Amino acid sequence: MNVLEARNLKILFRSEEGFVRAVEGVDITVGEGEKVAIVGESGCGKSVTSLACMKLLNTPPAYVAADKFCFISRDGTVHNLLEKTENEMLALRAEEMAMIFQDPSSFLNPVMTIGQQLDEIFIYHRQMRPKEARARSIEMMKRVGIPDPEMRAKQYPHELSGGLKQRILIAMATSLSPRLLIADEPTTALDVTIQAQILGLIRERCEHEKMALLMITHDLGVVREMADRVYVMYCGKIVEQGRVDEILKSPKHPYTKALIDTIPDLDEKVDRFVQIPHNVPHPMHKPAGCYFSNRCSYCTQLCRKQMPPLFDRGEGRKVRCYYDTEALWEKSF
Ligand SMILES: Nc1ncnc2c1ncn2[C@@H]1O[C@H](COP(=O)(O)OP(=O)(O)O)[C@@H](O)[C@H]1O
Ligand SMILES: [Mg+2]
Structure with a gap:
């Protein structure tokens, strides 16, 4: 049974210059007692997604739409998050879903x-x-x-x-x-030595209370510690999803590969800080075609012209890339 289901979730903000499409139709599910992560650089839409799940976004300026967006409580009741009133949410938030933030x-x-x-x-x-x-x-x-x-x-x-x-x-x-704990970058503001303790504590609490966890982070190192399944998000879209061990072993999207390269290697003696070239585009100026195309070293004309669909690679793995990037990487050596 799932505790959270989002299908084609979209989050818009109206600003003076026009609409900001922060989240562009994502599908996310969290199963009972499951540990799931959403990972991506700053500005990718992770926080607004998690706030929407708790119905904590101010609407307006935010607009939330979805084909399906629901929380399923212990007794099997399906709560349509798009239609819940604030009073109904107050009860749900205390008893069934809870959230911790970066800044306590x-x-x-x-x-x-x-x-x-x-x-x-x-x-x-x-x-x-x-x-x-x-x-x-x-x-x-x-x-x-x-x-x-x-x-x-x-x-x-x-x-x-x-x-x-x-x-x-x-x-x-x-x-x-609660049935679901959402943690949005809960250790980002803490000292490195404290971070591991807090992550350990969250994991222990989730396992002890049999809570599902939705972990929001920019750090794949945290994902490796905390989650069984991950959604890699870029510019408001899912670019890759699957089991954490599979994705870390063989990333199929160039963005995932780039994120993996930024995980500091604990065994390595030298300090290494790899950065992905260029920045996440401003949400009002996303490139045509694949949003990662302007930062991707495997980008072709097709990528610049047309947004790739989220291809189903089987066994829960989905990848929004036209190419079998593993083969491309092998070729590039
Ligand atoms: N209140 C707001 N008004 C306008 N745009 C917003 C607002 N909140 C967030 N955004 C935009 O939504 C996008 C996603 O933001 P956010 O979810 O905070 O990213 P992340 O948590 O991945 O760093 C960003 O481009 C941000 O500028
Ligand atoms: Mg955030």
């Missing part, structure tokens, strides 16, 4: 203690009395590895480090065992 500070209330913010969840959603709620909050804080939780519960967000704040957000997001 913006999510925490600066004038409430950490304990009060956690307590509220149990008081409001589980009708607990304050004392009982605090006991649960302390238990949750222990579960996400916060040392001395009784003391921390009395502190305000600014008294905690970025890593501890992200742990609190993970505690808040997972406290009611």
Whole structure:
């Protein structure tokens, strides 16, 4: 059973210069307890996709359309996300779908203690009395590895480090065992040493609560650690999708290959930072044909003229490229 299904999802923004097509018809599914990632460089449409799943985009300026866009809850009820009211979403967001963001500070209330913010969840959603709620909050804080939780519960967000704040957000997001956790670049703002711990914690929480995970990241290294299946997104379109191990072993789209080359190799002694030439095009000036054509070393006239379809390569693998790029790479050596 799926928890999330998006078919032909489109997200537009109306700006002064015209329409920005941020997401151009993507199909995404997340199965029960499945760990899925969306990867791509900045500006590819990952965050707006995840916000649309939570119905957290302001409409307008955003416009969201889809042939199908639904969340399926535990009892099998299919919720059409396009038609849900804000009140209905409030209930769904607390109980069944939760999200953690890159910047935990913006999510925490600066004038409430950490304990009060956690307590509220149990008081409001589980009708607990304050004392009982605090006991649960302390238990949750222990579960996400916060040392001395009784003391921390009395502190305000600014008294905690970025890593501890992200742990609190993970505690808040997972406290009611939602069916789906969406994590949008949750470690990008943290120190490298803390990043691995936080990723480990998210994985542990998902497995323990049997939650599905939709991990949003620009880093294929994070995808390798966190997901079983991945969608590679470029300029608002899926360019490749499939099992993470298969894609890392044999990427078929030149963009995926370029992203793999940017993963820092842990064994390598020398510092290496590979960049993909040129930038992601501005969404109002995407090239004709394949959107990656102006950055692709295998690009041909056909690629510049016509957008390739998402070819089905079997066994869940799909690739938006006219060529069998593996063969092309072999030839180029
Ligand atoms: N409020 C907005 N108004 C206009 N354009 C927006 C808005 N939010 C996002 N966009 C555009 O949507 C595109 C995708 O953005 P985003 O999802 O944040 O990318 P990513 O998370 O992959 O870095 C970007 O080109 C961005 O400029
Ligand atoms: Mg983003």
